[in-house]
Amino acid sequence: MRKSIFARLNNWIIFSLMTIVVLTVVIASTILINFLRKEEIKRVDILVSAIKFQQEVTTPSLEAQALVLQIYSSNTTIPVIILDKDDQLIEHKxxxxxxxxxxxEIVALAKKMAKNYPPIELKFSNQxxxxxxxxxxxxxxxxxxxxxxxxxFILCYxxxxFWFLRTIKKTDEGYLWAGLAKETAHQIGTPxxxxxxWIEIMKLDMPDYEGVSEIEKDIERLRTISERFSKIGSVPELNDMNFNKTIQENYDYLKTRVSRKINFSLHLPTYNILVPHNKIxxxxxxxxLVKNAVDxxxxxxxxxxxxxxxxxNILxxxxxxxxxxxxxxAGNAFKPGYSTKKRGWGLGLSxxxxxxxxxxxxxxxxxxxxIGKGTTFRIIIKKA
Known part of the structure; x- marks a missing residue:
């Protein structure tokens, strides 16, 4: 429980740091753009002052004319349109x-510019x-x-x-469970x-003893369990087709092993369903699923x-x-290690x-x- 709390806390810390990084980048970029905008406005103000000086001074010196020309020609990026009081075009750049x-169209563009920035008025003595x-x-x-x-893009990154690391974690967990299953099969296989x-020896000494027959059934059952675990982690062959037969045999086996107080029934279609599957x-x-339901x-x-x-699909x-x-x-039911039973390992459903x-x-x-009414598990498999 404590590990779960720490894991959630770490997730929130990572999420908060990601959010702070993204917001910092956005805010810093916005501040930079506002600074550049103000700098462009200053350049326009200088340009306007130069134009006004050029038109008001009748005989400017050569140095002044060169400075005005330099200021005007230095503007190679900011769009500028100059109109008179009657909206007649004078100059543009x-x-x-x-x-x-x-x-x-140039005058129309000037009016459109006015929506973003109010025009700067050049006042002259001649009105x-x-x-x-x-x-x-x-x-x-x-x-x-x-x-x-x-x-x-930072958020996407x-x-x-996060997705990549989570996928790696799930893959590692999958290998862990597969390794555990194979090791279990190996440990069962030796005894x-x-x-x-030993059962073969007992059959020779006591061929008609009923206990020998029952032990033989249990040994066969253990062999089936061992084979199931050994197939986890490897790619099994889907060479069984008659799905009705697999379900019916499984039902017949389980029905004899559940409590008689449980009304256990199977509803199969009247025709054969062909689905590639591994019977074991x-x-x-x-x-x-049946054992979970019985519990x-x-x-x-x-x-x-x-x-x-x-x-x-076959359901x-x-x-x-x-x-x-x-x-x-219900949301955690299929997670490895999760179980609502005190003695459960949380491996069956996963x-x-x-x-x-x-x-x-x-x-x-x-x-x-x-709650109090029951649960329905559903398996969906594509039809052959």
């Missing part, structure tokens, strides 16, 4: 080439005042969206990194081989299995009248999900659950 030589219209340079207009674009040898692993999945009902209730077609439902689950329990999703290209989920 750094505007789009497609409207060059079109006074009406022939002029108005200087200007706007941001193309570079500044493009930079205006850069904070958001940059922030978006962090999200990708199982010895037991098979699919039986294990069904057995896990949830505490040995008494109604347990139903349904097999039916829907579109291009298997295991429906019980047990204690049901909360939303949180391995069942692995068998269905990775080996049979299907899906398994809780389609319905309600």
């Amino acid at each position: 750094n505007i789009a080439q497609d409207i060059e030589g079109k006074p009406k 022939n005042n002029q108005f200087v219209y200007y706007d941001n340079s193309k570079l500044l207009n493009n930079l205006r969206y850069s904070p958001y674009i940059l922030g978006f 962090f999200l990708f990194s 199982l081989s010895s037991m098979i040898g 692993l699919m039986s294990w999945v069904i057995e896990n 949830a009902m505490k040995g008494e209730g109604t347990l139903q299995m349904f097999v039916f077609e829907r579109n291009k 298997i439902e295991v429906k019980d009248t047990g204690s049901g689950m909360t939303k949180q329990q 391995l069942a999900k692995r068998v269905v999703k990775e080996y049979h290209n299907g899906d398994i989920k809780i389609s319905q659950t309600e």
Whole structure:
């Protein structure tokens, strides 16, 4: 529990740091763009002063004329349009080439510029005042969206990194569970081989003893369990086709081993369903779901299995009248290590999900659950 709290706290710390980084980049970029905008406005003010000086001074010195010309020619980025008081075009610079030589369109552009920045009025003694219209340079207009674009890419990078690390973690967990399953199969296999040898000796000494027959059944059961675990982590062959037969055999086996107080029933379609599957692993999945249902009902209730077609899928439902689950329990049911039972290891449903999703290209989920009324597990497998 303490580890879970620390894990959540770390996730929130990482999320907060990511948010701070993105906001810092956006704010810093915005401040820089505002600074560049103010600098361009200052350049326009200097340009206006130079124009006013040039027109008011009748005989400027050569140095003054050179300075005015230098100021005017230094503006190679900021669009500027000068109109008189009657909106007649006097001069323009750094505007789009497609409207060059079109006074009406240039005047219209000047009026559009006025929406962003109010024109600067040049007042002269002869009352022939002029108005200087200007706007941001193309570079500044493009930079205006850069904070958001940059922030978006940084956010995408962090999200990708988070997804990548999480995928690696899940892969490592998958290898861990697969290794654990194979090791379990290996550990079972050693005493199982010895037991098979001893049961053969017992059959020679006591061929008619009923206990020998029952022990032989249990040994066969252990062999099946060992084979199931050995297939986890490797790619199994999907060479079984008759899905009805697999479900029916599994049902017949489980029915003799559940409590008689449980009304256990199977509903199969009247025709054969052909689905490529691994009989041993699919039986294990069904057995896990049935055992979970029996535990949830505490040995008494109604347990139903349904097999039916829907579109291009085969659906298997295991429906019980047990204690049901909360939303949180249902959301964590298939996570490795999670169990609502005191003695549960939390491996059954996670391995069942692995068998269905990775080996049979299907899906398994809780389609319905309600506290006090029961739970329905659903397996979805694509039709052959």
